[in-house]
Amino acid sequence: MMRVLVAYASERGGTAEIADWIGTALREAGLDADVRPAGEIAGLGGYDAAVLGGALYAGRWHREARHFVRHHADALAHRPVWLFSSGPLDHTAEEKQIALAPGVAKVARRLNARGHATFGGRLSPDAQGFLASKIAKRSSGDFRDRGQVTEWAAGIARELRGAAV
Ligand SMILES: Cc1cc2nc3c(=O)[nH]c(=O)nc-3n(C[C@H](O)[C@H](O)[C@H](O)COP(=O)(O)O)c2cc1C
Structure with a gap:
């Protein structure tokens, strides 16, 4: 069975949960998936593919x-890699494909990523922090769409399973 690492970088838990949804969808499609915080991963040994996601x-x-990509660039370059971002605090991510943040686009090129998706974000109305509390006053809410995430992950599983036969 193919083993997939789903690594995530999340400040307030929203992106971590998206990573969990991806892991669940990959497992439902018959792959072995580990979902872990990017900062806790020592190496990619034992993984056939990776999905890396970060909050914007x-x-x-x-x-x-960003640190994960720097530390594991070689290992990532030798595996199929998919990237995702989570951020927009409105419905745009459900309605259209969002242009990649420039830094993420650079990573996608460098790693020759198979795909990238930007999913909506989540911010609680009582978010802590100077900037976060200001932003939350005008755009708090949960704009993540589990169906969209699951569909994207199912596509990854199809590609990987197709490659394995
Ligand atoms: C201070 C701050 C800055 C943010 N900047 C961006 C941004 O540049 N682009 C974007 O799409 N979302 C931005 N967001 C929204 C977050 O990406 C969103 O809340 C996301 O779901 C956070 O993920 P996390 O819960 O995993 O930390 C920002 C949120 C905060 C609080």
Whole structure:
């Protein structure tokens, strides 16, 4: 059975949950998936493919996603890789394909990523932090769409299973 690493970088838990949904969808499609925080992963040994996701903060991927790419660039370059971001605090991510943040686009090119998706984000109305509390005053809510995430992950599973036969 193919083993897939789903690594995520999340500040407030929204992206972590998206990673869990991806892991569940991959398992339902017959793959073996480990969902883990990017900062806790020592290496990619034993994994046949990777999905890496980060929350978007100030137009950039969460730092742990960026560090992960730097530390594991070689291993990632030798495996099929998919990337995802989570951010927009409105319904745009469900309605259209969002242009990649420039830093994430660079990573996608560098790793020759098989695909990338930007999913909606989540921010609680009582979010802590100077900037977060300001943003939450005008755009709090949960804009993640589990169906969209599951469909994207099912596509990854189809590609990987197709490659394995
Ligand atoms: C301070 C701050 C800055 C943010 N900047 C962006 C941004 O540049 N682009 C974007 O799409 N979303 C942005 N967001 C929304 C977050 O990406 C969204 O809340 C996401 O779901 C957070 O994920 P997490 O719960 O995994 O940390 C920002 C949110 C906060 C609080």
